[in-house]
Amino acid sequence: MLDRTGTLFSHVKPADTDFKGGGLRDFFLYRDLGVAEATHGKVIAHLVKANLPPDGGTGWHRHEADFQIVIMTKGWAKFMYEDKVTLVEAGDVVHQRPGIRHYLFDYSPDMEYLEIVSPADFKSVDVDPVCDIPPPTPWPEA
Incomplete structure (x- = not known):
């Protein structure tokens, strides 16, 4: 079968790329x-993981995107989607409709998720702000 999409084949193994700062x-x-x-x-696909405690979280925002999905692979995170608290745990899948106002305000130290967004x-x-944000769960002392 001939590829007529103009996209490239891609196969990335865990050792091929490192987790880095400098993202959003x-x-x-x-x-x-x-x-x-x-x-x-x-399209962009990246793994995202917690690096520091959620002091202040992401703040209220929305994305200018056509498509966004989050698949929680480890740990958990708490989001406000509009005025609703949503606990997203390992194995959960969230489709964020375009333009939804949200705030990631709490997450576990081991939180990791796959995010797929279009456009990249x-x-x-x-x-x-849409509403008040509950306080985050304190991380254990190291």
């Missing part, structure tokens, strides 16, 4: 999975 949030680490390059920017260069836009 400084309290997370990101591991690129090669999808943005293979799709010429149509999606924007995050701060929005006015």
Whole structure:
């Protein structure tokens, strides 16, 4: 079967890319999975993991994206989606509809998730608060 999509084949093994800072949030680490390059920017897929405690969280925001899915692979995270607290645990899948206002305000030290977004260069836009945010769970002392 001939490929007429213009996208590239991609196969990234765990040893191929490292978790790095410098992504959207400084309290997370990101591991690129090669999808943005293979799709010429149509889609990004990366693993995201906790790096620092959730002091202040992400703040209220929305994404300028056509599609976004989060698959929690380890631990848990608490989000506000509009005015509803949502606990996302390992094995859960969340489809964030385009433009939904949300706030990731709490997560476990071992939290890790796969995020797939289109387009790859999606924007995050701060929005006015929707409601009050519950306090995060303190991390255990190291």
